[in-house]
Amino acid sequence: MSELTLSPAASTGSATTAAPNVGLPLWLLAEVTYRCPLQCPYCSNPVDFARQGNELSTQDWIRVMTEARAMGAAQIGFSGGEPLVRQDLAELIGEARKLGYYTNLITSGIGLTEQKIADFQRAGLDHIQISFQSSDEQVNNMLAGSSKAFAQKLAMARAVKAHGYPMVLNFVTHRYNIDDIDRIIELCIALEADFVELATCQFYGWAKLNRAQLLPTREQLERAERITNEYRAKLEASGNPCKLIFVTPDYYEERPKACMGGWGAIFLTVTPDGTALPCHGARQLPIQFPNVRDHDLRHIWYDSFGFNRFRGDAWMPEPCRSCDEKEKDFGGCRCQAFMLTGDAANADPVCGKSPEHRIIVQARSEAAQPVPTTQPLIFRNDRNSRTLGNP
Ligand code: SF4
Numbered sequence: 001m002s003e004l005t006l007s008p009a010a011s012t013g014s015a016t017t018a019a020p021n022v023g024l025p026l027w028l029l030a031e032v033t034y035r036c037p038l039q040c041p042y043c044s045n046p047v048d049f050a051r052q053g054n055e056l057s058t059q060d061w062i063r064v065m066t067e068a069r070a071m072g073a074a075q076i077g078f079s080g081g082e083p084l085v086r087q088d089l090a091e092l093i094g095e096a097r098k099l100g101y102y103t104n105l106i107t108s109g110i111g112l113t114e115q116k117i118a119d120f121q122r123a124g125l126d127h128i129q130i131s132f133q134s135s136d137e138q139v140n141n142m143l144a145g146s147s148k149a150f151a152q153k154l155a156m157a158r159a160v161k162a163h164g165y166p167m168v169l170n171f172v173t174h175r176y177n178i179d180d181i182d183r184i185i186e187l188c189i190a191l192e193a194d195f196v197e198l199a200t201c202q203f204y205g206w207a208k209l210n211r212a213q214l215l216p217t218r219e220q221l222e223r224a225e226r227i228t229n230e231y232r233a234k235l236e237a238s239g240n241p242c243k244l245i246f247v248t249p250d251y252y253e254e255r256p257k258a259c260m261g262g263w264g265a266i267f268l269t270v271t272p273d274g275t276a277l278p279c280h281g282a283r284q285l286p287i288q289f290p291n292v293r294d295h296d297l298r299h300i301w302y303d304s305f306g307f308n309r310f311r312g313d314a315w316m317p318e319p320c321r322s323c324d325e326k327e328k329d330f331g332g333c334r335c336q337a338f339m340l341t342g343d344a345a346n347a348d349p350v351c352g353k354s355p356e357h358r359i360i361v362q363a364r365s366e367a368a369q370p371v372p373t374t375q376p377l378i379f380r381n382d383r384n385s386r387t388l389g390n391p
């Protein structure tokens with residue numbers, strides 16, 4: 001994206017106090033609600049989601065989308081929670097399309113109907129992604145917390161395809177379903193999926209609470225990747241266009257990911273109550289992030305403390321400061337550094353050079369043990385959020 005990186009002055013024609021070479025907020029993630037009928041124990045929403053403020057109104061979202069588009073945003077993802085619970089979703093999609101966005105709907109499929117798909121298509125929706133919990137109906141419904149979820153997802157995946165959309169499926173994999181990776185892929189092939197994201201659980205939000213039960217072993221992960229590669233070869237040989245995307249968890253890497261392409265570099269998340277974040281997990285950090293109800297997006301992106309906090313590399317302590325890989329991974333994920341070390345400025349402990357890397361090594365060795373039966377899964381729901389979320 002470096003070719004699109006402009007200084008704020010170049011992009012706005014106005015002077016600003018922001019760090020030099022600030023990129024454009026190309027990707028706007030609109031988390032329109034935290035309400036969701038499901039209760040996935042790996043949900044990346046904040047644990048205290050039930051304590052967040054009132055949702056933005058339709059007009060607030062239209063203003064946010066208009067401001068972000070004027071600043072260069074090209075893609076919008078409608079996400080949540082479950083975005084389908086917003087009654088104004090078709091209107092928001094229509095406004096986004098009129099503004100010139102490429103529009104994505106990221107949904108569990110619960111609450112979707114043939115009528116809604118037709119309405120969204122008329123409004124100009126470009127892309128729909130449906131997530132599944134498992135290829136096994138019982139496991140899917142146990143994790144989702146709904147006895148009807150699997151059947152509904154199947155029906156809606158077929159309906160999305162029937163409306164001429166590419167079928168994009170997402171499976172979060174973990175200890176409970178990763179050994180069924182062949183059945184997951186077979187299901188995707190049977191559904192004539194075009195793109196399948198096999199994303200091993202990342203440990204944020206509710207997934208972090210349930211890490212001991214969800215983190216697969218290295219052997220499970222390696223087997224799943226090998227089987228995925230075998231299917232890739234078979235699909236290619238048979239001319240099947242289905243693309244399998246396999247995402248490994250950070251916990252089995254020796255270098256961290258270049259989280260969000262850099263802090264405040266490309267991604268702008270707006271949460272249901274209007275808090276603006278450089279990534280959807282950042283709300284947990286001890287930083288006062290700005291709210292779109294109080295500031296316009298240009299101020300938020302270029303001038304706010306929160307968005308400038310980890311831009312550039314002046315904030316980096318060692319070992320990142322003098323590391324020759326800092327341009328590549330920006331020191332990894334600030335949320336992971338905060339969750340695991342207590343200081344968001346530390347190197348992401350996924351990195352083998354981090355003095356805290358032993359935390360990751362310890363988690364891997366715990367994953368090699370049997371799943372603790374004394375510790376049940378904590379499901380993501382309002383009651384648990386109010387009990388567990390920070391006051
Ligand atoms: S991960 Fe599950 S609980 Fe969380 S928003 Fe998505 S469907 Fe709802």
Ligand code: SF4
Nearest residue numbers: 320323325326331351
């Ligand atoms: S020390 Fe920091 S910059 Fe270097 S590879 Fe590790 S996380 Fe990245």
